[in-house]
Amino acid sequence: MTTARRDTYTPETLLSVAVRVFNERGYDGTSMEHLSKAAGISKSSIYHHVTGKEELLRRAVSRALDGLFAILDEPGAVRGRAVERVEYVTRRTVEVLMAELPYVTLLLRVRGNTATERWAMERRREFDHRVADLLGAAAADGDLRSDVDIRLATRLLFGMINSLVEWYRPHPDQTDRDQLAETVARLAFDGLRKAG
Numbered sequence: 001m002t003t004a005r006r007d008t009y010t011p012e013t014l015l016s017v018a019v020r021v022f023n024e025r026g027y028d029g030t031s032m033e034h035l036s037k038a039a040g041i042s043k044s045s046i047y048h049h050v051t052g053k054e055e056l057l058r059r060a061v062s063r064a065l066d067g068l069f070a071i072l073d074e075p076g077a078v079r080g081r082a083v084e085r086v087e088y089v090t091r092r093t094v095e096v097l098m099a100e101l102p103y104v105t106l107l108l109r110v111r112g113n114t115a116t117e118r119w120a121m122e123r124r125r126e127f128d129h130r131v132a133d134l135l136g137a138a139a140a141d142g143d144l145r146s147d148v149d150i151r152l153a154t155r156l157l158f159g160m161i162n163s164l165v166e167w168y169r170p171h172p173d174q175t176d177r178d179q180l181a182e183t184v185a186r187l188a189f190d191g192l193r194k195a196g
Helices: 011-025 032-039 043-049 053-071 082-099 101-109 115-140 150-162 175-192
Strands: none
Touching: 011 032, 011 043, 011 053, 011 101, 032 043, 032 053, 053 082, 053 101, 053 115, 082 101, 082 115, 082 150, 082 175, 101 115, 115 150, 150 175
């Protein structure tokens, strides 16, 4: 007598599989069949946990966005001079990206083809604007070089941080995370801070 395999997937483990498949195949290129094969469960078992792949996408990008927005409420992001706050936010953004790498990778790859993707892109822009406002405040305080356009500096800063999803691979040793976050902040702000 054979025993039917028991569905041991939880919403969290199913989400992890979905994010991996979305990142490998692209969201648009992923079907429920692909997800069920990757999870080793039937499509009906997936529907037991979620309404469909768009719900999985929303949960995944929400996890990334929640991590990023939480940074903006941390004491280091709200206290002190604007330049110190934006440096703190930069370090923490790198740390969140590394800690939530598959989720942030997916967030950065959404293209706006669904309501969930458009929502995620709008939230991402909101985060970017809040960091840009901090950079603007640091410039207004006279702590950043006046010969560097703040909009350009903002784009370059996010370009450097966001490029990590293309090459960073986690190492079991936590020190590489700390060192990488510090290096990104140092490279960015050694070039942006006003000499003196």
